[in-house]
Amino acid sequence: MKFNAKMKDIKNYEAGKPIELVVREFGIEPKDIIKLASNENPYGCSSRVSEAVSKIVTKMSLYPDDSMMDLKSGISKRFEVKDENVIIGSGSDQVIEFLIHAKADENSKILMNSITFAMYEIYAKHVGAEILRTTSQSHDLDEFYEIYKKEKPAIIFICTPNNPTGDAIDSQKLFDFLSKIDSNTLVVVDGAYMEYAILKDAKKEVKPKELIEMFENVIYLGTFSKAYGLGGMRVGYGLARTDIIKELYKIRPPFNVTTLSLEAAKVALSDEEFVKNSIVANFSEMKRYEEFVNEQKIDIIDSYTNFVTLCLNPSQNSSQIAGLLLKKGMIVRDLSSYNMNAIRVTVGTKEQNTRFFELIQEIL
Numbered sequence: 001m002k003f004n005a006k007m008k009d010i011k012n013y014e015a016g017k018p019i020e021l022v023v024r025e026f027g028i029e030p031k032d033i034i035k036l037a038s039n040e041n042p043y044g045c046s047s048r049v050s051e052a053v054s055k056i057v058t059k060m061s062l063y064p065d066d067s068m069m070d071l072k073s074g075i076s077k078r079f080e081v082k083d084e085n086v087i088i089g090s091g092s093d094q095v096i097e098f099l100i101h102a103k104a105d106e107n108s109k110i111l112m113n114s115i116t117f118a119m120y121e122i123y124a125k126h127v128g129a130e131i132l133r134t135t136s137q138s139h140d141l142d143e144f145y146e147i148y149k150k151e152k153p154a155i156i157f158i159c160t161p162n163n164p165t166g167d168a169i170d171s172q173k174l175f176d177f178l179s180k181i182d183s184n185t186l187v188v189v190d191g192a193y194m195e196y197a198i199l200k201d202a203k204k205e206v207k208p209k210e211l212i213e214m215f216e217n218v219i220y221l222g223t224f225s226k227a228y229g230l231g232g233m234r235v236g237y238g239l240a241r242t243d244i245i246k247e248l249y250k251i252r253p254p255f256n257v258t259t260l261s262l263e264a265a266k267v268a269l270s271d272e273e274f275v276k277n278s279i280v281a282n283f284s285e286m287k288r289y290e291e292f293v294n295e296q297k298i299d300i301i302d303s304y305t306n307f308v309t310l311c312l313n314p315s316q317n318s319s320q321i322a323g324l325l326l327k328k329g330m331i332v333r334d335l336s337s338y339n340m341n342a343i344r345v346t347v348g349t350k351e352q353n354t355r356f357f358e359l360i361q362e363i364l
């Protein structure tokens with residue numbers, strides 16, 4: 001059968017291997033498997049969320065509230081914007097899909113960092129847009145600007161902190177950059193790990209409210225999958241001026257977020273204490289990674305997120321090492337598909353990290 005010609009060029013997103021798959025492939029007991037591959041919150045989610053969700057399971061036969069009013073107003077209050085500035089997606093992934101479909105086509109160019117979140121490219125290929133990349137590993141906004149001036153892309157993706165490298169941009173530098181971009185270019189600021197960055201260094205904080213007030217062409221993306229611990233519920237959001245949000249609504253399918261997910265995210269917003277504690281624990285555990293790699297003479301990228309990127313020595317092959325870890329029940333993310341000889345490891349609980357140190361030492 002012939003498919004849309006654009007399909008030829010699209011590769012599947014390589015998701016972190018689910019625990020269930022490792023159970024089947026390697027016959028390891030689920031209790032012996034540790035997944036540090038998808039940057040989930042190792043402390044789960046707020047207990048308030050599980051209580052609230054269990055109370056409304058009987059609502060499953062009804063379609064969700066498509067206005068998403070409760071969650072929308074929770075998000076708008078949290079970020080001090082208006083309800084009209086919010087769109088909610090099945091993960092912020094879906095908002096990325098909406099905005100690329102709304103803004104770009106096969107005559108468009110989309111600019112992104114050399115190494116960054118893989119979904120930007122996949123959705124860009126849906127519409128046949130040309131993908132432009134910078135050359136430097138971390139976001140070099142001067143280089144972005146040079147390419148922007150020459151190529152006039154329809155969309156620019158800025159991921160801060162960046163996945164899969166963990167580095168973040170100073171917000172002042174970002175604002176200087178944004179003020180040089182014309183209003184017909186959509187700039188996406190993906191803040192999937194912003195909650196982490198803010199706690200480590202206030203200079204990295206990008207406030208969606210300020211973005212929206214200052215720029216008519218910028219959309220901020222956030223998610224409940226990381227710090228809020230709701231990866232399994234698939235809730236993310238975009239915050240922008242109403243002109244942009246209105247266009248994205250034309251692409252959004254009805255009922256794109258489930259009743260249970262809407263409730264979970266709403267309640268998660270009410271427990272900032274849980275989020276804060278998770279982040280504090282994250283950075284205290286991250287210190288152990290920094291000490292460990294020092295001893296092992298492995299390079300690590302300074303991370304503003306809940307993961308660390310270990311850049312291996314040329315004598316160590318990242319795919320091979322990730323494979324050996326997998327056989328021992330430890331799932332991490334091999335970054336060879338990004339042309340990096342590196343592995344990305346989600347910072348887990350104390351016990352999980354200790355186990356990682358043991359296993360990687362055995363292997364190296």
Ligand SMILES: *Cc1c(COP(=O)(O)O)cnc(C)c1O
Nearest residue numbers: 091092093117163192223225236
């Ligand atoms: C995890 C992640 C997202 C989106 O996650 P969802 O689960 O779809 O909300 C977006 N951008 C980056 C950089 C991420 O790491």
